[in-house]
Amino acid sequence: MKNKNMPSYIIAIILAVIFIYPLYILILIAFEPISLTFDRLYPYQLPFIFTLKNFEASIKDLSLIKPVIRSIIVAFTVGILAIALATPAGYGLNKLAARFSNKIIMLMFVVNMMPAIVIAIPISVYFIKVGLYNNIFGIALAQELVVLPISVFIMLGGFRALPQDIENQAMVDGASIFHSFRNVILPLIKIPLLISFLLAWMTSWDEFTYAVIISPVNPTFPVSLYDYVSRGEPFIASSFALLVTIPVIVIVVVLQKYLKGEYLSGGMKI
């Protein structure tokens, strides 16, 4: 069989195995009896016995339910806030000449180049003052820092991809600014909106640094998961970890179709 793509397929398969292997270990730990995994020096790599005991235990132990609910609220807040802020920002930046808007976008990304810990501590000090410490909306606001630049970047790309005169045409056709946005622009930026929402959602879902510093007492899920692992209860933790990985896998599968780079390039010609 002659296939020019053969080497790239082989590389893809190797990479996939490397990335999927930890997930496989997670599944093994979640569904195998403890005696076959953690109690052995060399755990079996192939499943021998299937058990739901770990799952039962983790669901019975309700202390992880609350962090999951917290995480869900935080993730949705971050996602909604991201599109609520990034849509007008992208719209406005698109009206500027590209040489200005590109510089502003660059400036926004500079914030992300600093280590999160450097920013998280002053923020938490301020949040104590204004009552956002140990508060899920405090976490959401801090995590917004991480996701907003990329959301604005994606939205700007979406607006740049719009046909040039479409908004002008809507105005000429008698639409007010509100109507032209509602009836003409919005339907055309659905995909960038969806992508920035989901990316923000996913980033928040497994964000750790801001979460642990801003809200150590009422932790989000990744933080309490860490607690469980460090306390030596990895079986319950891995069952739960698997449960929360599922929505992320679903999102990635849904996103795959759109993650082709055209939206992530911010409409810039490279």
Place this chain on the structure above:
Amino acid sequence: MKYKLELVDLEKSFSNKKVLDKLNLKVIDGEFLVVLGPSGEGKSTLLRTIVGIENLDSGKIIVNGTDVTFKPPNKRNIAMVFQNYALYPNMTAYENIAFPLKMARTDRNSIRSKVDQVAKLLNIEPQLNINVTRLSGGQQQRVAIARALVRDPALFLLDEPLSNLDARVRYTSRQELKRLQKELSHTFVYVTHDQVEASNLADRVAVLHNGVIEQIGPYNELYEKPNTQWVGDFIGTYPMNFIPGDLMGYPDSTIGFRTRWVSEGNDITAKVTLIENSEGNYFVHCKTGDSDIVIRTDTKYNVDDTISFGLERFNIYKNGVLEEIKSGNSVASSGINDVDN
């Protein structure tokens, strides 16, 4: 005379470059006015300022007797067809055409009847329920025109609507556009750089140069009596020939003549440099003194032949401006018609 559109002293500049420089123009009710100019002379800017999506530096825009200078585009009662049609890609042809009516809060039944009517007029009934992105270029252009026609505005602005079409479709669309405009007796302002479109479509042609209307009138008048040397050079497939006035006994001036204004004679002697064969005629490029000229002949000359010919008629320019028109061998000078505005 009733004017649909009056432009008074329009001024507009982009970063120190003056695009419109005290431009004045009056468009008569029901006429097809073509604004002709080379690329980059601000033709599109002119339309965009008229419709209101580009701000003016100073000047006045009057539509149907009402000053609309400070009104937003949606309050000006002007329809515009953009060069790339700017169709709403998420909608069907029907929804595109219905959009202006929907914005004007027309009721559902009269929207349907109006859209059907205009679709019939433009022969796009079968395509009404198809998404516009799946239509051909010609069909998209019809939808864009239908969307403009459906509102019955005071004025139609068209920004090179045929430039994205291939030659055959462009030819038929041109005929159709002209027919539509006459049938509905709408006022069209049409921007193009294409001389053929201008000569075929226009009741009057306005030549835009250096931010002002350099000359306005029927295409033939522009062709035969260009007010300035620049217009003579710009109008026509071949630019007007210009030779020093001394050759014909008019010192300190320039003689301008068209390729076909030549006759037997020996006013001018020239050396042939190139011959073009075009639809049964020969266009002979030759050099007399320092001037390159082109004349149309039936005889096939050879390169490097020396030919001499006379002039049936010619225009005399002084400092680039038309001074006198000489026709025939008699020295009858016809007064230059000072066209209104």
